[in-house]
Amino acid sequence: MDTIGKRWQAIKARIEAAALDAGRAPDSVSLLAVSKAHPASAIREAYALGQRQFGENYLQEALAKQEELQGLDIEWHFIGPIQSNKTQPIARHFDWVHSVDRAKIADRLNAARGPGQPALQVCIQVNVSGEDSKSGTSAADAIALADHIRQLPKLRLRGLMAIPAPTHDPQEQQSQFRAVRDIYDSLQSSGHHLDTLSMGMSEDFPAAVQEGATIVRVGSAIFGARIKPTTDQPT
Template sequence: MTTISAKLQAVLSRIETAARAAGRLPDEVALLAVSKTWPATRIREAAAAGQRRFGENYVQEGVGKTQELKLLNLEWHFIGPLQGNKTRPIAETFDWVHSIDRLKIAERLSAQRPAELAPLQVCIQVNVSGEETKSGVSLAQLAELARGVANLPRINLRGLMAIPAPSEDVAEQRRAFRALRDAYEKLQSDGYPLDTLSMGMSDDLEAAIAEGATVVRVGTAIFGERSGL
């Protein structure tokens, strides 16, 4: 068993344990392996161990990997900050985008999604901790953005994503994730057919799963620490 394979299994075991502790089924939580800065060889290792979903933060790097690994038929998620002048390669390449935080970006992705591809699956990023330096729409502006995104062609609004302020306090972790879940459930009650709560990473995935995460984004616990970062 390779190191990556062993680490993948350890993360999947954490997900299973956390899900069962929350009274949920393990298959209700998908693992997104965050492969940013890691070479395609590492992704091949993870794919050989059964991992299919991979997340990238940087446009040029991510597009290059999707092309290099095209024959593996992996599912590619863009999870990094979005710039208006870089939406076209994302729209033309990725299966999912988790980080929509303004309508202009969603409109560009919609217009640039090739007709021969399936609609782009998207999540709105919410700044649940109110951090000035972090991307994401505020909770107060979420409903308006969701309304605009949901009406666009060639993209499907699937859910919400958040990266709360880091905390070692499990109660604080859960409060932040609960705020996102509450917003998600409010949109569902308003008629949006959402099914995706993208929240939780290597250090807090248990708290996220306890609060209803359907996707956890894990990089370090699978691939290791990134040198120089």
């Protein structure tokens, strides 16, 4: 088996073990393979193993890969910060957007979703650690943003996404993910019907699974070190 195959199998096994350790069904956690800065050939390898959900951060890079891989039944997830002037191609070319953090972006995605396309599946990105360098809405503003998205007919709010501050302390990891789960529970209590917590990456996803993650985003642990820069600059 090739290196991507071995890594993918190992990550799948770790996700299953983390779910069982949390008292959850293994299939309650999905793997989103983060393929940014890796070529379409790497995506094709993972696809051959059975992987169908792929996450991209940079629009132009993603569009080139989509063109090369057209015909494959890939579910494309946009997970990077969103520039206002890129909302139209994101809305047209992705199935999911994890990084909605303000009403303006939600409005533009809704307006740009193509006629005949199904509703765009979206998550609200929350900045649970309060870092200035990270995108995301505050916990205090999440409910108002969710209420706004609920009024947009071409968007379907699925849940929350978060990228907590990096730490190697498992207890601190779990504490940050618990804070995201608390926001999720508050939204559920306020009448939103959610089913997605997109949280946890290569270094911390076991702690995220303990706190209810339904999608974990793993890149380097599957594809290895990123091998090419991108010209896209997120803002």
